Amino acid sequence: MDTFEIDSALDMHLHLRDGDMLKLVGPLTSETFSGALVMPNLVPPITTKEALLSYKKRIKEACIEDKFEPYVTLFFQNDYSYSFLEDIKDDIIAIKLYPAGITTNSETGVSSMDVEVLRPTLESMSKLGIPLCIHGETNGFVMDREKEFMPIYESIASSFPDLKIIMEHITTKDAIELLDKYDNLYATVTLHHLLITLDDVAGGMLSPHLFCKPIAKRPEDRDALLNAALKAHPKLMFGSDSAPHPKHKKECCGCAAGVFTSPIALQVLTQLFEENNSLDNLNAFISLNAQKIYDFKPLNKKVKLEKKKFVVPSSYKFKGEDVVPMYAGEVLNWSISSIEDKRD
Ligand SMILES: NC(=O)N[C@@H](CC(=O)O)C(=O)O
Ligand SMILES: [Zn+2]
Numbered sequence: 003m004d005t006f007e008i009d010s011a012l013d014m015h016l017h018l019r020d021g022d023m024l025k026l027v028g029p030l031t032s033e034t035f036s037g038a039l040v041m042p043n044l045v046p047p048i049t050t051k052e053a054l055l056s057y058k059k060r061i062k063e064a065c066i067e068d069k070f071e072p073y074v075t076l077f078f079q080n081d082y083s084y085s086f087l088e089d090i091k092d093d094i095i096a097i098k099l100y101p102a103g104i105t106t107n108s109e110t111g112v113s114s115m116d117v118e119v120l121r122p123t124l125e126s127m128s129k130l131g132i133p134l135c136i137h138g139e140t141n142g143f144v145m146d147r148e149k150e151f152m153p154i155y156e157s158i159a160s161s162f163p164d165l166k167i168i169m170e171h172i173t174t175k176d177a178i179e180l181l182d183k184y185d186n187l188y189a190t191v192t193l194h195h196l197l198i199t200l201d202d203v204a205g206g207m208l209s210p211h212l213f214c215k216p217i218a219k220r221p222e223d224r225d226a227l228l229n230a231a232l233k234a235h236p237k238l239m240f241g242s243d244s245a246p247h248p249k250h251k252k253e254c255c256g257c258a259a260g261v262f263t264s265p266i267a268l269q270v271l272t273q274l275f276e277e278n279n280s281l282d283n284l285n286a287f288i289s290l291n292a293q294k295i296y297d298f299k300p301l302n303k304k305v306k307l308e309k310k311k312f313v314v315p316s317s318y319k320f321k322g323e324d325v326v327p328m329y330a331g332e333v334l335n336w337s338i339s340s341i342e343d344k345r346d
């Protein structure tokens with residue numbers, strides 16, 4: 003097969019940032035994706051309706067208007083009242099919970115993952131039907147953080163059976179196995195975690211552009227993630243976790259965590275699914291599963307890809323911003339050939 007069509011691609015975990023960085027990366031996602039779930043970890047994080055609506059407006063201005071829907075989220079706090087959540091419910095797709103200090107801009111996240119501490123907000127979310135997205139890592143040894151978080155997912159899932167819980171950017175076989183144990187547990191997986199292991203990050207020369215949280219794991223973890231994605235496991239969605247940081251914050255001492263994949267995601271996914279004879283499942287993985295899990299209908303946007311070499315730019319620049327994508331300077335087998343969009 004030399005061409006492939008993706009119907010209404012959705013990125014269910016995306017960092018669009020703000021200011022000039024938003025103006026740089028917004029168009030790169032909105033050109034080809036129909037919509038994206040946008041993470042709230044700005045500085046300060048999105049915790050009020052005012053901040054949420056004005057961020058959504060800035061995203062729409064930065065992106066190609068009318069062709070892209072940003073599904074915005076709120077940063078989880080323990081003290082959100084029921085009436086506040088009831089009022090904001092229709093403006094958000096989910097609420098994102100970060101353990102304090104576990105990743106970029108999560109300092110004001112929750113300091114305890116005890117279900118009883120989280121109960122008031124989770125109870126309101128459950129009653130109002132607001133899904134909960136979680137960055138699931140403990141502060142244990144870096145390779146074990148996600149695995150150690152599994153009992154926490156289990157206690158939330160069993161305490162709130164009506165709450166939809168999304169394990170964000172899963173990186174382990176353990177998380178894949180947990181998916182099937184609870185009806186209300188779902189997950190996103192990134193492009194890079196389908197491709198790399200810790201060896202690619204630190205096994206040879208250090209690759210700062212592949213450094214992210216959670217850190218890439220073992221080959222058996224990557225294989226479990228890839229198998230589930232290739233068969234379009236119905237509880238698994240594509241979420242790039244494309245997380246741009248300025249080049250000088252990646253290529254330095256104290257490298258920021260995050261891999262920037264927005265401009266290459268569709269091409270590389272097509273290549274990966276083709277190589278594994280699974281192209282028939284790609285539209286489910288990249289769009290249909292998310293539509294079912296979150297229960298919405300995206301804007302209609304068709305992207306055609308063709309088997310033609312695409313040289314990944316060495317970096318993307320706008321004003322003072324300079325961001326290096328995954329596979330910078332390398333050649334991909336697939337490229338975008340046309341984009342057709344129309345509103346339903
Ligand atoms: N994934 C990352 O390594 N970084 C993300 C935050 C996150 O998703 O944990 C970021 O905002 O930079
Ligand atoms: Zn995260």
Ligand SMILES: [Zn+2]
Nearest residue numbers: 015041243245
């Ligand atoms: Zn993220």
